[in-house]
Amino acid sequence: MKIAVCIKRVPDTTAKVRIAADGKTVDPAGVEWVIGPYEEIALEAALKLKEAGKAEKVTVLCLGPKEATKELRTALAMGADDAVLLVDGGGERDAAAVAGALAAEAKGLGADLLLFGWKAIDTDQASVPHLAAAILERPCVSFVTKLEAGDGRLLCHREVEGGTEALEVPLPCVLTAQKGLAEPRYASLKGIMAAKKKPLVEKPAPAAAAAVRTERLSLPPERPPGRILGQGVDAVPELVRLLRDEAKLL
C-alpha cells in the first residue's frame, strides 16, 4: 500500500493572528507556521502503518507557499519517505480547487490511501478531503479515531454520539484523521539530519481558481468587560438569574 498524507501549513495554534491589509488574508508577519495538528495525526497514523509493515511508502503532499518546505522537511524528519510541494503561485483558490490539485497529484503518485486531517485549523472548512474523494471517485471515511489494515481493506473506527462506529472500506480510499487516531512523534535530530537527504520535489501548483471567494475576514468581537453585580449573598439571586437566562449555564 502506498500512502499519501496531505498536510497544510497553518499558523501555530498559539500565534496571535492579524488580518492583512487586503482584509482577506492572514498577515504573515511574526507568525510561526506549523503542520496542522490533525494532519500531524494523519501522518503519524501513516508512519505507524508503515512501521507495522502494512505500507511500503509514505509520501507527504502539500499545496502551499515555497516556505512550506520547512513543514515538509519536518514531516520527512518524522519519518515520511518523500515529499511533494505544489508551490502556490498566488491568487485565490477555493476548497474545490485545492482538492483538485491534491487529488491529481495523489493519483499521479499512485497512492492507495489518501490521508488528511479532518480539518485545517486555520480556515476550519473541513471540505477539501471530501471534495478530493469525490473528484477521485473513491470512498471516504471521516473523523477516523482508529485504523487497522486488512487485505485490500481498512477497518476504521469513528466516534459517534455515545459510542463507536466500525466501518470497513476498500482501498483505494480517502480517510480523515481525528484526535485519538495517533499521538504524533517528535522529529528526532537524527531524523532531521536524514530528512536533508530525502527527496523533496517542488513543482508549480495548477493555476488558482475560485468559485467561492473570500469576501472579508474579521476578528471575533471583543469580549464585553466583566460586570460586578454586587457583594455578598445579596448578589446571589441576580447571579443565578443571569447564569440561567443570559449565560444559559444552569
Next chain:
Amino acid sequence: MAHASPYTAMDFYDVDALLTEEDRIVRDTVRSFVDAEILPDIRRHFRDGTFPLDLIPRFGEMGLLGSQLEGYGCAGMSYTAYGVICREMERGDSGARSFCSVQSSLVMYPIHRYGSEEQKRKWLPEMAAGRKIGCFGLTEPDFGSNPGGMATTAKTVKGGFVLNGNKYWITNASIADLSLVWARLDGGTIRGFLVEKGTKGCTPEEIRGKYSLRASDTSGIVLEDCFVPSDAILPEGVGLKAPLSCLDSARYGIAWGAVGAAQACFDEALRYAKTRIQFDRPIASFQLVQNKFAEMLTWITSAQLQAWRLGRLWDEGTHEPAHTSLAKRHNVEMALKVGRTCRDILGASGITEEYAALRHVLNLESVITYEGTHDIHGLILGERITGIPAFKG
C-alpha cells in the same frame, strides 16, 4: 509541531530567520518537547529537589545528547543547532539544560576528542541514547576558579592508576554511570580518568540545601585510593587545556541557554502585565512597566544576536575561548536582569511557584557562577584585550 503552551518566544529582530531551516525544525521539535514533557512536572521536581530521570532516555531518543558530535550514534548537527537545543531546554529549566550541557559538552565531547577508539565505542553510543549518564569532575572544594591548583592526584601503579582527592559542585555525580575525573598524574600534568559507577573508592555525595538548580543533581565525589585500570586514562587529553576546552563548549551552550530563560520570563511577565488590573487599568499600560519591557526587549535582542554570531564562529571554526566568554558573561547577566525585572512585574505572585520567573532567577544564580564566574570571564576578556593576565601570579 504545534506546541501545547501559549508560549511565544520574543524575537523582535526575527533573529531566528538567520537560522537554517534545519535549525528551525530543531527549535520547533525541542520546544514542543519542553512544553509537553518538561514543563508539566518541573515545579514538583524543583520543589522536591529531584531530576526528572525518566526524561533521560527521551532526550536520547530525540538525539539531544551529543548532538554536535559526529558518529558513534550522535546526530552530527551544527553547533548552532546545539545552541538552539540549549536555548529551548533552558526555557524549560536550567536544570534540564545543565544535564544536556554536562552530558554533551563535558563528558561526550572529551571522550570524542581525547578518548581512545575503544573508549569512544564503549561510551558514546550509550550516552547518546541516554542509557548511560556522565559527569565531569574538575572543580574541588578549594579549587573553583583556579582549577589548575587542583589537589586530586593520580599515581601510576601496576596495571593502572590510583586516584585520591575530592571533587565538588559536580552536576549529575550521584546519578552518573561514568565520572570523568581530572587529576594530576604523578605530580606532573593534569589528565582525565574515566571512573565507572561502583568503582571501589569512588563515592558521590549529594549536596543538599540548594536554593538553585533544584531540579538537577549537584554532588561531591570522594576518591579514596580509587584504583582504575590503565585503559581508564583519556590518552589524548594532556594538561589543563583539555578540561578547559570542554568548558568552552559548555559555556557556548550556556550563552544560548540564558536567552531561553530570559524569553520564558519575558513572555510570562508580558502576559501577566496585560491582564493584571490596578487602578482600573492593566499594569502594562503604565509607563514604568512599559519602560521595563523596553529595556528587557533590548537586552534580549542583543543577547540573541550574540548567541547567533557566536554559533556562526563555532560552526566556521574561527572562534576563540574569549569569544565564548563574552557571550556567556553577557547573556547570563542579561537573563538574570530580565528574570529579576519580570519577578518584579509579577508582584507578590512572582514569589510563588505558580510563575516561573523566580525559579529561573534562582537557577541563573548558579549559571552565572559555574563554567567560569562572571568576573573570571571578565578577566579572560581583560587578558584578551590587554595581553596582561590578571589572575596569574
